[in-house]
Amino acid sequence: MPVRVGVVVFPGSNCDRDTVHALSIAGADPVVLWHEQASLEGVAAVVLPGGFAYGDYVRAGVIARFSPVMRAVSAFAADGGLVLGICNGFQVLAEAGLVPGALLRNRSLRFAGRQVAIAALRDDTPFTRGVSVGTPLRMPVAHGEGCYFADDATLDQLERDGQVLFRYVDEAGRPAGPAEPGNPNGSLRAIAGVLNKAGNVAGLMPHPERAAEAILGSDDGMGIVRSLVESAAAAANTPAGLVGSAGAR
Amino acid sequence: MTLAEAGAVVEPLHRRLGVTDDELEAIKDRLGGRDPNDLELAMFSVMWSEHCSYKSSKPLLRTLPTAGEGVVAGPGENAGVISIGGGLAVAFKIESHNHPSAVEPYQGAATGVGGILRDIFTMGARPIAVLDALRFGDPADARTRHLVDGVVRGVGGYGNCVGVPTVGGELVFDPSYQGNPLVNVMAIGLMEERRLTLAAAPGPGNLVVLFGSATGRDGIGGASVLASATFTHDDPSKRPSVQVGDPFAEKLLIEASLELIERGLVEGLQDLGAGGITCATSETADRAGTGILVDLDAIPRREPGLEPFEVMISESQERMCAAVTPEKWDTVREVCERWGLPVAIIGRITDDGDIAIVTGGLDAAGGPAAGAVEIARIPAAALTSDAIVHDRVAEAPTHSRAAPAPGLTDAATDRLPERGMDPGAVLAALLGSANLSSRRSVFTQYDSTVGTDTVAGPGHGAAVLRVKGTTQGLVATTDGNQSVGALDPWLGAALSVAEATRNVSITGARPLGVTNCLNYGDPTRPAAF
C-alpha cells in the first residue's frame, strides 16, 4: 500500500503537478490538498510545492500562510508530522515561522532560472537519509526571491544545531561563495535549505522534483524525494502514528 | 476646449476612430443603409482594425497551404492543432505584441505572453511551453537596453508566474528595429484530441458566460475620442491605454478553463484579446451562425462609471467567454468561484445572427427585460467574416535589389571582408558581436524547467520537450531572416521556413507544422505591403 503524501495547492501554485509526478515515481500515493480545506486527509507527510501562491503578492508566501490548509499543516508539524517546502513552499514555511529565517529578493534583483549544485550536510534527517553528505546534487532553481537571510546570531545557532540542511556548492562539492556562479541568489553562508529545531520540517529553494528523472538532465533530486517518501512510510507504520523528532544529534 | 479650438473644423467621428470614408460606406452597406451610432462605430473601428480583421493580409494569407496529414484545426481557429498520435494533439501559435511593448516594455511583453497562452488553452490544450522571438535596434542605445530589459522581465514575469516554461526563442539586434521592436511570442499546448473545443457560440437559447477578471478601461486608447464630456479635457489618469497583466489570474483561468472543458461543461470557449467582448461575441456567433443578445449591465466591472463603448471594446486581460447550456450554469459557476474568478451570464445566444446590446437587463426568457433599451445591433458577420477586405498595392521599394541567386558569383560591389584582414580579429569581433554573444543573461531570467518536460531548453537550436506517458518528444523553434527579407521578402521568408525546418530536423524530429507571425509596416504604404 503506497504511502499517502499530501501536496498542498494554493491558487497560483504551479509546481504541484510536477511534485505529484515525482512522488508517484518515488512510489508514493500523492494526495492533492486544496488551500481551502482544513483536513489533511490522513497523509503521512506534506509537501508545499513551488509556484507563486497568491501571485507572491505583497510578499512571497505571506498570504498563503493564512489559508485554512496552513493551519492544519502547522498543527501537523507541531505534532511531529513531516513537512517539506520547495521554493515557494519554503517561503510559505518561513513566513509561517515553521522554519527559521526569511527569503529575500535575489541579490542580483533578477530571476534565477538555471542549474545549481547543492550538498546535504546531514544524512540522518527524514529528508536526506537516502543522500550522501557532501555529494553535489545537480538540480534547477527558478526563483526571484531565494536569498536566505537570518541575523548572524541565528545563523551561528543554525549551524551549531545542525539545522543547515543544504548548501550551494561548486562542482567539486566546496561551499559556494556569496555570488555566482555557485550561489544563484546571494543566500547568506550559501544556505540552500534548512531544518526546523525538531527536525521534522524542512525547506529548500532548489527543485528536487525537477531532477527526479535522468531524461530531464539529472536525477540527483530523486534521493531527496525518495527519502521523504520512505520516512513518511516509516512514520505511517509507527504504532504511535507519527514519527518523533529526528533532529537531535 | 478653448474657443479657438471649438471654432476649428472638427474631424468627423469616424475618421477620429481610424475608419476611412470608404470603410464608413461599407459599414452603412452592411447595416442596411443606415448610419451606425457612436457605439456601433466604435465596435466597427476596433473590429475592422488591421489587427482584428486582417483586412489587408487576408487575400494573401488565404494562399498559404493549410491542409496536411494530422491537421485537427487549421487557420480560423484560435490556434493550429495537429495530431501526434495516441489520441493526443499539439496546439501552437505565435503572435506579436510589438507596439504595446514599445510603449511599456514589461506589460507589453507580459500581456503578449498572456494573450498567446489564452489562445492555446481556450482550445482545451494545457500550455506546456513558450518561445519568445525578440528583435531590437542598436544595443549601444540606452533606449534599446531599456526595452530589452523590460521585455525580458515581462516575458519572464508572466511566464514564470503562470508556470509555463520558456524554452527557446531568439534575440536579434538590427538597426531596422530601432523605433519598432518586435516581440513575438509562441505558445505550445498539449491536449487530448477529443477535448478539442472550438470558439463558437452554438445553440440559440444557450447562455453567454464571461469569466475571469473584471472589465476595466484597459487598452481603450484610440477610441477614447468617444468619451463623454467629463473626460474631454484628457485627464491622463482616467484612461490607461496600457494593458496590465495579472499572471496569477491567468493561472487560475487556465485551471478553471481546462476543468470546464475536461468536464464537458461548455459548448464553445473563446478567449478575450484585441477587441474585447465585441470581438469574442461577434466571432463566436459568426462561426456558429447565431447571434448574441448582450446584457451590458451584467458584465462585471472593475470600477463604476464605465460607458457602454468602454465595456464593449475594453481589452482588460485574463477574461474568457463561454457558451453554456442553461442546465450546466450552476456547475460552471461553482467551478469559476472555486478558482476565485468572477463569473456572470452576460447574454443569450439568439438565432438572428446579430450582436445586439441592451441596457436594462434581460428577462427570465432571455429577451430584453421590460424597459430595457437596445443600444446597438450589428450583424455578427459584418464585424468578422464579412469585414471589409482591402486590395492593397504592393510595390517593391526602389532602393532594394534582388539577393543574388544561389550559385552566382557576387558582384564586386558587395561589401565583403577584404583579403588580408586578420582572421583572428574578425573571429573575435564576430564572437563578441551583439548577435552572436551568449544569451545566458536573458534566458536565465526565464523558468525553463517548470512542468518537468524540458529535455533541451534555451541555448539550443531547438527546444526539446518530452510528452509524459509516451515515448514521444516535441521539438520547437522560432526563426526569422530579416536581413534577406528586407531585400527580397520571398527569399527571406523561404529561408526562415528552411532554417526552422533544419533546426527541428537535426534533433531527429519530423517537422509537423508551421505557424507564422509576419511583422510588417503600414499596409497602406505600397513599399511596406
Place this chain on the structure above:
Amino acid sequence: MSRYRYAINVTPKAGILDPQGRAVEGSLGHLGITGVSEVRVGRRVELTIDAVDAATALATADRLAAELLSNPLIEAYAVEPLAGASSTISAAAGAD
C-alpha cells in the same frame, strides 16, 4: 545648503488593474476580517536631499519620482515632506 527628507509614495493609477490589491482583498476572509475594500498596493521610498532651499529640494524629489521611481503610464506618485527632517549642513568648502 540644507538637508530635506521626503517620502515618495507610488501607487497604481486609478483605473489600472492592481493584482496585489485584489489578492489582499481576496485573502481577508482567511483572517476573519470584514469591511475592508478598495485595497491598492504601492511602494514608499524615503530619501534625503541636500539643497539650497525647500523649493529646490522639492523639485529634485519631484523629478526623481516622475522619472525614476514611478512608471507614469501606470502609476501615480505623491511627494510627502517628512516632519522635522530639514537641517542645515555645512558647504563643501568655506564652511559657515
